[in-house]
Amino acid sequence: MSAHDHHLDGHLPHEPEKATLEGRNKILGFWLFLGAETVLFGTLFAAFIALRHQTLDGPTADHLFELPMVFAATMILLVSSLASVFAVQALHQHKVKPMIVWLIVTILLGLGFLGLEIYEFNTYVSEGHKFRTSAFSSSFYTLVGFHGAHVAFGVLWIGLLIAQIFKKGLTVVTAPKIYVSAIYWHFIDVVWVFIFTVVYLMGKVG
Amino acid sequence: MASDHAVSSDPKRRHRHEGPQKHIVAFVLSLALTIIAFAAVAAGEINMTFTYIILVAMALLQVFVQLAFWMHLKDRGHLFATMGIVFGIIVVFTMVIMALYWVWW
Amino acid sequence: MKEDAALAAHAHTVKRYRGLMDWLTTVDHKKIGILYLIAGGLFFLVGGLEAILIRIQLIKPMNNFVGADTFNQLITMHGTTMIFLAAMPMLFALMNAVIPLQIGARDVAFPFLNSLGFWTFFAGGVLLNISWFAGDIPDAGWTSYVPLAGPTYAGGHGVDYYLMGLQIAGIGTLLGGINFMATIINMRAPGMSFMRMPMFTWAIFITSALIVFAFPVLTVGLVALTFDRLFQANFFETGNGGNTVLWEHVFWVFGHPEVYILILPAFGVISEVISAFSRKRLFGYSSMVFATVLIAFLGFMVWAHHMFTTGLGPVANGLFSIATMLIAVPTGVKIFNWLFTLWGGSISFTSASLFAIGFIPTFVMGGVTGVMLAVAPADFQYHDTYFVVAHFHYVIVGGLIFGIFSGLHYWWPKMFGRILNEKLGKATFWTFFIGFHLTFFIQHFLGLIGMPRRVWTYLPGQGFDTMNAVSTVGAFLMGIGTIIFIINVIVSAANKKPVANDPWEDGRSLEWSIPSPPPEYNFKQLPLVRSYDAWWNEKQKGNAEMPPAEPVGPIHMPSPSILPLIMSIGLFAAALGFMYHHTIIGIVGIVITFACMFTRSVFDDHGFHIEPEEQEKGVHA
Numbered sequence: 001m002s003a004h005d006h007h008l009d010g011h012l013p014h015e016p017e018k019a020t021l022e023g024r025n026k027i028l029g030f031w032l033f034l035g036a037e038t039v040l041f042g043t044l045f046a047a048f049i050a051l052r053h054q055t056l057d058g059p060t061a062d063h064l065f066e067l068p069m070v071f072a073a074t075m076i077l078l079v080s081s082l083a084s085v086f087a088v089q090a091l092h093q094h095k096v097k098p099m100i101v102w103l104i105v106t107i108l109l110g111l112g113f114l115g116l117e118i119y120e121f122n123t124y125v126s127e128g129h130k131f132r133t134s135a136f137s138s139s140f141y142t143l144v145g146f147h148g149a150h151v152a153f154g155v156l157w158i159g160l161l162i163a164q165i166f167k168k169g170l171t172v173v174t175a176p177k178i179y180v181s182a183i184y185w186h187f188i189d190v191v192w193v194f195i196f197t198v199v200y201l202m203g204k205v206g
Numbered sequence: 207m208a209s210d211h212a213v214s215s216d217p218k219r220r221h222r223h224e225g226p227q228k229h230i231v232a233f234v235l236s237l238a239l240t241i242i243a244f245a246a247v248a249a250g251e252i253n254m255t256f257t258y259i260i261l262v263a264m265a266l267l268q269v270f271v272q273l274a275f276w277m278h279l280k281d282r283g284h285l286f287a288t289m290g291i292v293f294g295i296i297v298v299f300t301m302v303i304m305a306l307y308w309v310w311w
Numbered sequence: 312m313k314e315d316a317a318l319a320a321h322a323h324t325v326k327r328y329r330g331l332m333d334w335l336t337t338v339d340h341k342k343i344g345i346l347y348l349i350a351g352g353l354f355f356l357v358g359g360l361e362a363i364l365i366r367i368q369l370i371k372p373m374n375n376f377v378g379a380d381t382f383n384q385l386i387t388m389h390g391t392t393m394i395f396l397a398a399m400p401m402l403f404a405l406m407n408a409v410i411p412l413q414i415g416a417r418d419v420a421f422p423f424l425n426s427l428g429f430w431t432f433f434a435g436g437v438l439l440n441i442s443w444f445a446g447d448i449p450d451a452g453w454t455s456y457v458p459l460a461g462p463t464y465a466g467g468h469g470v471d472y473y474l475m476g477l478q479i480a481g482i483g484t485l486l487g488g489i490n491f492m493a494t495i496i497n498m499r500a501p502g503m504s505f506m507r508m509p510m511f512t513w514a515i516f517i518t519s520a521l522i523v524f525a526f527p528v529l530t531v532g533l534v535a536l537t538f539d540r541l542f543q544a545n546f547f548e549t550g551n552g553g554n555t556v557l558w559e560h561v562f563w564v565f566g567h568p569e570v571y572i573l574i575l576p577a578f579g580v581i582s583e584v585i586s587a588f589s590r591k592r593l594f595g596y597s598s599m600v601f602a603t604v605l606i607a608f609l610g611f612m613v614w615a616h617h618m619f620t621t622g623l624g625p626v627a628n629g630l631f632s633i634a635t636m637l638i639a640v641p642t643g644v645k646i647f648n649w650l651f652t653l654w655g656g657s658i659s660f661t662s663a664s665l666f667a668i669g670f671i672p673t674f675v676m677g678g679v680t681g682v683m684l685a686v687a688p689a690d691f692q693y694h695d696t697y698f699v700v701a702h703f704h705y706v707i708v709g710g711l712i713f714g715i716f717s718g719l720h721y722w723w724p725k726m727f728g729r730i731l732n733e734k735l736g737k738a739t740f741w742t743f744f745i746g747f748h749l750t751f752f753i754q755h756f757l758g759l760i761g762m763p764r765r766v767w768t769y770l771p772g773q774g775f776d777t778m779n780a781v782s783t784v785g786a787f788l789m790g791i792g793t794i795i796f797i798i799n800v801i802v803s804a805a806n807k808k809p810v811a812n813d814p815w816e817d818g819r820s821l822e823w824s825i826p827s828p829p830p831e832y833n834f835k836q837l838p839l840v841r842s843y844d845a846w847w848n849e850k851q852k853g854n855a856e857m858p859p860a861e862p863v864g865p866i867h868m869p870s871p872s873i874l875p876l877i878m879s880i881g882l883f884a885a886a887l888g889f890m891y892h893h894t895i896i897g898i899v900g901i902v903i904t905f906a907c908m909f910t911r912s913v914f915d916d917h918g919f920h921i922e923p924e925e926q927e928k929g930v931h932a
Contacts, residue, residue: 018283021497025420028286029493032523035290036485040527042298043561047535047546050305054545054552071244078236085229085276131544135552138544142535160912173915186276190269196240197265201247205257286496290523297524297564297611304560308615308623 012094016175023176030180034187041191044143045198052203054135059127061136061203070200073116074192077151080109081189084182091178096170099178103162106185110155117148140199147195150188157181232275239268327919328871336871338422339831343429344407345726348719350433351400357440358397359793361389366750366786369779372771382767383450384469388443390453391473394573395480396436398711402576403432403487405718406515408726410491412822412829413509415500415838415857420493421486422869423911428483428490430879435480438883442472449473452765454566455536457547457558462540468890474537475886481526481533482882488522491515500821501860502840506600509820509844510586510593513600514579517607518572524611525568532561541889556621563614571610573707575603577714578645581667584717585649587817588664589656592844595648602641602648609638619690628687635685642678646671661815662736666717669744670710677705680755695765698758704751716743716796724814728828729806735799739792746788753778753785819847824857832866835926865920872916878907 013019017027052061083105090099121141124130131141158181161174168174243264246257274280279288328336337343365385368376377385407425411418419425442448447468451460460470495516499508508516536558538544545551547558586593593599615623615631649671658664680702684690693699716739724730757778762769769775813823821838822829824846838857842848849857885900887893 025493025497028497029421029489031284031287032290032489032492035294036489036523036527038291038294039297039524040531042294042301043528043531043564045298046301046305047531047557047561049302050309050554050557051546051552054554056552067244067248071240074240074244078233078240081272081276082229082233085233086226089226089229131542133545133551135545135548135554138538138546138553142538142544142546160909164913168915177912183277186272190272190277193240193265193268193272197243197261201243201261202258204247205254205261286492293520293524297528300611301528301560301564304564304615305557308560308627309554309557311622311624 012170012172012175015092016094016170016172017091017179019172019175023172023179026176026180027183030183034183037187041143041146041194044139044146045194048139048143048199051135051139055137056134057128058133058137059124059129061199062206064124064127064129065200065203067200067204069116069120070196073113073120074196076109076113076116077189077192080106080113081186083109084185088179088182091170091175094170096165099170100162100165103158103178107155107158107162110151110158110185114148114151114155117144117151121145144195144199147188147191150191154181154185154188158185228275232271235271236268239264239271333871335876336426336873338418338426338869338871340407340411340419340422340425341726341829341833343425344404344409346429347400347407347432348404348726350429350436351397351404354392354396354400354436354440355398356793358389358392359790361385361392363786363790365389366783368767369769370783371780372769372776374768377767379767380450383452383765384448386765387449387452387455387473388439391439391449391477392436394453394569394707395477396432396439398573398707398715399484400432400436401715401719402518402573402711403428403484405576405580405715405722406487406491409722409822410494410512410515411498412725412825412833413512413820414495414498414503415821415834415840416494416498417833417837417866418869419490420498421490423872423875423916424486424490426872427875427878428486430875431483431486431882432480434879434883435476435478435483438479438886439472439476442469442476445472447472454562455558456562457536457539457555458549460536461547462543465540471537471540471890474533474540475890478530478533478537479879479882479886481529484522485526485530488519488526491519492523495519500838500840503845506597507840507843507845510582510596510599511576511579511820514575514582514603517603518575518579521568521572521575521607521610525565525572528561529565529569532558532565535561541892556618559618559621560614563617564611566617567614568607568610570703570707571607573711574714575607577670577711577718578603580714580718580721581649581670582652583820584663584667584721585652587721587815587819588659588661588667589653590659590817591652591656592819592847593648594651595644596843598644599648602644605641606638609634609641613638616685616687616690619687620694632685632687636682639678639682646675661720662731662733662740663717663720665737665740666713666720669740670713670717673709673713673747674706677702677709680705693758695763696758697754697762697764700764701751701754701758704754708747708751713744716740721815722822723803724810724827725822726828727804728810729803730810730814731799731803732806735795735802739796739799741792742795743789743792746785746790746792749785749788750782751785753782757782813846817847819844821846821857824849830926832868832921832926835866836863837861863923863926865922866926867918867920869918870916872911874907874911878904881907 017023055061083102087099087102087106090096090102129137129140131138161177161181164174164177170178243261246252246260252260273291278284279291334342334346337346364377365382368374368382368385407419439449445468449455449469449472451465451470451473455470455473458464495508495512535544535546539546539548539553545553547553547555549555582593582599613631613635615627616635619628619631653668660668680698684693684699684702720731720736757775760774762773762775769779810827812826814827815823818824821840824838825834836859838845839860841858846857881900881903883900885897885904888895888897888900
């Protein structure tokens with residue numbers, strides 16, 4: 001009978017998220033899911049790239065996009081990604097309170113990003129750039145909106161995980177969930193790097 | 207999986223908690239690459255092709271930094287994760303070629 | 312998982328269901344495999360009926376058995392049902408039934424997601440087929456090209472059923488792909504390196520990778536067309552800057568890997584069956600693995616060979632033409648490896664091996680017409696004729712379906728503890744085989760003399776009449792072959808004689824080292840693998856069992872759950888709600904789905920344990 005008890009000294013193992021087979025499966029499975037998400041966003045990007053000049057009577061990218069606001073959104077998301085790095089560091093050091101604090105910072109910044117994006121979309125709509133305006137607009141809102149939806153889902157998910165940590169503490173069962181949500185959060189920041197480059201910056205260039 | 211237990215519960219193994227240094231370096235790099243990209247566009251006077259090259263290069267570098275450091279792809283045990291992301295990128299690359307050259311003519 | 316001994320100390324009530332609830336809540340891969348088989352089999356009959364109706368309409372010129380609109384609906388539903396709701400699920404059935412056993416594991420990496428994958432597939436399939444009762448049936452072909460499938464020319468809800476049905480079913484498939492990749496990477500028995508895995512496992516591993524990278528492309532395409540139809544988006548609305556060729560690109564970037572998703576598992580089955588029934592090690596294992604990887608990789612580089620006539624230009628056509636022909640090379644390697652396995656072997660002709668041996672020339676015929684089609688200028692003549700129809704039925708039916716029949720006959724005893732009757736099995740083979748060639752061989756010529764596809768009738772006196780009539784007769788023969796198989800299933804179910812662990816006596820891989828059917832936990836002790844063809848080699852050494860890799864002990868099992876079923880119902884309701892612009896119902900459906908996800912996250916599954924005493928009694932799934 002296997003006696004490999006990870007609670008030898010009452011403490012969590014070094015990397016609690018990888019301590020169980022289920023944890024390792026969850027992490028691997030999530031990476032494979034991210035491979036699928038890469039292709040998903042890639043297809044949305046391809047569609048956007050194909051349709052980026054089809055603005056019809058609507059405003060063009062150059063006309064619409066305000067670089068300062070996009071830069072602000074980028075900074076918010078980048079810092080939130082850093083916050084989740086610190087959360088995982090705290091997880092590895094088994095420091096539950098700092099971990100929770102950093103997770104809260106992450107989702108607050110995420111909410112800030114979303115708020116800015118909603119404001120941004122509202123501005124565009126009032127300038128005549130609606131979902132139905134043109135092929136460019138449909139693909140723009142679908143691509144950037146999908147990303148925003150992913151941010152929103154991440155905020156809800158991490159919020160739920162924070163609640164779970166309060167209730168169950170940091171264990172070999174809850175640790176993989178936190179780890180995987182941090183990988184997810186980094187991923188949506190990586191996608192944003194491509195969005196601000198391909199959609200906003202290249203849109204400005206022409 | 208007896209071998210997997212040995213790594214995490216062997217008390218003789220020193221648990222080196224690597225500090226946040228590498229991650230902060232990654233943050234600063236990401237910041238710098240972002241600023242360069244925005245600056246290249248805001249400056250407005252750079253030749254368009256060259257601007258595109260800068261933008262693509264900055265984006266790819268930043269993605270590489272974030273994947274390798276913040277998402278641990280450079281650490282051991284991430285072979286399949288890396289292959290997954292790489293293959294995804296290959297598929298995306300073919301689709302971007304499609305979108306650029308084979309949709310309008 | 313024995314390492315969760317600490318959790319075992321928690322006293323928790325063991326939830327074990329019986330009867331219908333057992334099947335509705337199971338997370339056991341063996342039961343899920345059977346569910347996939349039943350559902351896939353039912354949809355196969357639906358698709359087969361649609362095929363028969365198509366062939367009846369085409370039996371003579373100017374026939375009016377069904378009208379043009381119904382004909383378009385029939386061809387759309389036949390293709391969509393057969394590919395997504397029959398072929399893929401039956402492959403998933405074999406994957407689920409066999410893979411964990413072949414790698415020496417107790418279940419897949421994510422048993423809950425496995426169940427979710429099945430129920431979402433089933434919900435999507437039901438949703439698609441409800442269209443028949445709603446009177447609003449998809450009719451734009453299984454490829455759903457725009458603008459025909461767009462809001463202007465497909466104004467009703469038909470195409471919406473296609474989009475929603477596939478979207479939901481696609482979720483299940485993607486989850487399955489992730490599941491099997493993680494399972495094969497992380498859960499192989501000790502000693503089973505990648506190059507010691509059975510060929511079927513390799514095939515499924517690579518197929519799962521294809522699924523993971525191809526299905527999201529379809530997801531986006533379906534979303535884009537859904538947005539065009541429901542929310543007046545302009546992805547494909549040319550008047551507003553959209554582009555119809557974009558749909559074709561997106562669909563086929565998915566669609567071509569999809570056909571490799573269909574055929575690679577069949578290749579895996581053929582490798583297993585031919586090796587077992589030649590009593591000989593598979594020839595050229597490493598080259599088989601390499602060839603399969605190459606086919607999968609190249610499969611993502613050839614999609615535009617479905618678009619030669621759209622006007623991409625000579626450079627694109629040339630590139631895709633050559634890339635397509637390249638795939639014939641690794642495929643040829645596999646064919647020769649199978650032939651060399653047979654050569655010098657001690658061959659027994661069972662139902663399983665007949666289907667496998669019949670597969671070889673049939674698939675080769677389909678493959679060579681594929682190379683003909685790959686020649687872009689020639690394709691301008693073949694495109695949209697019955698030549699293409701003949702080609703893909705040769706590779707899909709002659710390849711995939713023969714492979715499925717072979718795999719079913721081979722693994723039936725392991726799945727059900729019953730052996731299919733050999734006489735009926737041979738009758739199935741010959742009827743189906745002859746019927747198949749009668750139906751589709753002649754269609755090559757119909758295509759070459761100019762009969763267009765997807766048209767509900769034809770004028771007399773063009774030389775089409777006799778050939779079409781013969782083709783229809785063949786279709787009926789295939790139907791009879793299918794019915795004989797169903798009779799076989801029923802007849803052998805009644806024969807309660809216990810089946811040996813290794814009923815074919817020539818089993819080479821791990822699944823033949825455990826009872827038929829296996830106990831709920833598969834292996835009392837995870838086996839130690841010391842070579843490729845591990846079970847065969849232990850038998851050669853004179854061992855009656857696999858050497859164990861761990862001591863006997865309590866086995867941790869995942870708990871059953873009703874959540875996958877409820878989640879799928881939620882998605883089903885949401886799809887119908889949004890399709891018919893009943894936003895409330897749509898939102899309620901989404902809320903149900905999210906509530907299930909929430910529940911699953913918050914309430915941890917501690918599972919339950921099967922103690923050694925129960926293991927001695929032999930707990931059956």
